[in-house]
Amino acid sequence: MGADFTQQIRDKAKELLEKGTVECVIGYETGSDGVSARPAFIHDPAEVDRLVFDNTCSHNLVKYLLNKKGKPTAVVVKGCDSRAVNLLLSEKQIERNQAFIIGVVCPSVVEWGWNKRSEQIQKRCDWCRQHTPVVYDFLVGEPVTEEPPPDFADVAEMEAKTTEERAAFWREQAERCLRCYACRQACPGCYCIDCFVEELDPEWVGIRIAPQENLMWNTIRAFHLGGRCISCNECERVCPVNIPLSLLNRKLEQEVLSLFDYRAGMSDDTIAPLITFRKDDKLGIGE
Amino acid sequence: MSADNEPLIIGFLCNWCSYAGADMAGTSRQAYPANIRIMRVPCSGRVDPLLIVKCFEEGADAVLVAGCHPGDCHYSEGNYYSRRRFALLRELLDFMGIEKERFRIEWVSASEGKRFAKIVSDFTEDATKLGSRKVS
Amino acid sequence: MVKEATEKVIPNPFVPYPATLKSVIDLTPDVKLFTLELDRGEDEFDYKPGQFAFVSAFGVGECPLGLTSAAHRKEGLQFAVRRVGSVTNALHQLEPGAKTGVRGPFGNFFPVDDYNGKNIIIIGGGIGFAPLRPVINTILDNRDGYADILILNGARTPQDLCFAAEFDDWAKSPRTKLELTVDAGDENWNGRVALIPDVVAELEPSPKDAIAIICGPPIMIRFTLTKLKQLGFANEQIVTTLEGKMKCGLGKCFRCNVGDKYVCRDGPVFTFEQISQFIEQF
């Protein structure tokens, strides 16, 4: 995979920059540890050799397209990331003709940290049912045709606990939360100009960095992604205190799948389930 | 929960139906527990999930959202949105340790005073059984 | 090396002086003039024109406000408050008798004594005129100490002109010219309808032995500055007061910095000569 994928991405990037199709290619390069990848912004065709692709390329680069509005930009996306492209297209946040999508059939990414690289496949890749990008202009790798049925064993495990245990679990996580908002900043679906958590009038969430407020932040953050989360799990990866945010997102993903038969970001013209309705919805309310 | 072990319930009632229903319960002397603190809202669709989570954050033991029956929304479709929204929120809250039984969504029309009283009575009873929530 | 931490009681610099709201006057549709009285007495709070203080709306927070009274007049601590954020919104709800808190005074001030004998040009736009009022009142109460005075007050509409009740007093003062201008007039307005920088260009104040003091929105300051420089004013002759987001007033929260300078401690009053030396340009 590695060398070949890397070469294909470099060649494409070079071509796009030389022709002037795009003014920037957002991909991955080797980070300061010499071990793991980091996002790279290439503007000059002479610099395409900085680009790499390996199994530490877990960042969802689609988030960066939001900063490139009005500028033709190419972006390297994996299967999960590509769903973010659709999400942002359907929510009219980016324009299709401004984005050149270099899709990569995802070989799965490993658990890594700065200067640390394991062989352990990330959880998100175990859950992933979309290794092949759903949208692309150029594809690297052979499309995966068969994906296993969804599996929510992690959610079930949490649900097996008592309510008290679950409350205690999340309280403990909230105690650790620093409210650094890295989860929000990394999320391609979080692009509000003014986030509710920073609103002061009314002050929805107090500025106290304490369990009560932190829990409210985490609950609403997850809920605002309900039916919109594309399962790239970047929020959990970037969390400096390892809060298992995927559990919240996956719980919602499972519910959205069972209640509304919906998966976010599978095409560019779908409507998220919470901004629409069916008159005959059967949701166990007042029936 | 207050000192005397009475659950505190926050109720968001739609101005066009449930609020009038509560009023009807009052004028027709249908007694219901005083545990509920009523907020009048223009539509159940106006109830932002933030309000629900905020209530629980601040220590409410249970929250009720009541709106018009499907098809009867004063604004045509507000309650259809709230139905989806709260069906999902209820699941998330339960997952995070707030029992489903603490968060109810009900359709109550302006003429259903008796029903409103019964809903609040039942809800209060359920909330009492569940006991107080710990927040800090 | 053996060190010893000295254990002495340090007063908490975040604790405000308790104060009582004495009066509230509507200056414009969205600006109110608050007069506060410190519970400990005004003598404990010595301040100069251009300084600011934090005023508390307990339960919401506090915000920095320019003192708009002149200390020597002993009229109480006055603040002109425009309703723009959560704290100012809460302040606007208060009624006379309400308890509040004041922390300050902070920052440097307009060195009006250094301007003795000079022609003074005072230009304020909108709420930016508020911190200039103590300058005007200090200078006019010591009228012989200064040469010609030009006051230019501008606002969006006639209703938005602050301190209209004092215009007559100012205009009556010898060798003092008061000019008013608005961006858009109304049926009762027969004064100027022009932007402040254009009025400056029209009035052509002379830079000779003059000091220009300007305060207002960033855009107004920028264009007024250009006009003044075209008229021959040097950077050292133009003084302004900067606004910055602040949380402490003590040089600790590091929000109001412009490069290595703090607006709260090194400012808020700067000459444009000083501003042009800042590494960071706003």
Place this chain on the structure above:
Amino acid sequence: MTKILGKKELESWLSSIMKDRTLVAPKHVDDLTLFSPVQSVEEIAFNYENTNLSPKELFFPRTDTLFTVERKDSEMEITPAVIEQETVIFGIRPCDAWGIATLDGPYLDDPADSLWAQHRAKTTMIGLACTKPAPQCFCTSMGSAPNDSSNVDILLTEVDEGYAVETVTAKGERLLQGVELKESDVKPSVPSCDTDVPAEGIVEATQKVFDDPYWSRLADRCIHCNICAYVCPTCYCFDVRDRTDRGKIERIRTWESCQSKGFTRIAGGYDPRADKGTRLRQRFCHKLLYFPQQFGPLGCVGCGRCVTACPVNIDIREIISDLQELGAKVGQGSN
């Protein structure tokens, strides 16, 4: 001669400290190591590179009450917060202790921050020298060392027989009163950081590169979360607001970061640092330019936390090198 505290003796000493004071020590929590109050020696992690979060929060908590306001009828009483708890920190690394000392600059500068001063007075720091610096560490480049004892009250260095003890302050001496120390001629070894960061002359270089497009290019990658500021031992910006809980009012301050949008936006909407490049520049210029201009030392102690915690690998060591290189070019250009 070196004074030695045996491993068993260390444990009983720490246990006795716990009896009448709060002992805060590194503790493994899931896969993190965090400073936490401990009730028994078993909870303490002795084997760690450094904690994931800096110990600054023991002096500058993520949320702190400044004072409370009580209203009775028309009267109002303001009660300033007082720190009463005596705390002992065990296992603070020299770089972090230096970070605390660095923050004395702004916080004890007149008028002193009373809460910081009280925390400082009530806390005794038992440092633990690094025996094996991590790859992200660069304290030696920033002027400190893995066994720098100048900012702790007591410094322990692990040796075969236990811990070599260096008593630095009178406070440390008091804490050690009655503790039996053996004498030995063992010399603790001094490890060194391998990473060489060209920090010399960085203030001048940063000044020269201030207006370079470098910052906006770097900001392309930055996602503007607050991680770097919150894990940093020398980032000290804060926010202040009131909190009302059932009629009780308290004024609180919490951590805040210059990277967050709206950090400098004033009511009314104007924001002098609205774009990402200037926000990122603010963080690094504060550490490498403004802080040394105002207080002397650099605002970075080389703990390396931001290096490992940044989700997109904004690496301050790399930035220092880049600034030196760019600064040198500017110098040549003007000559």
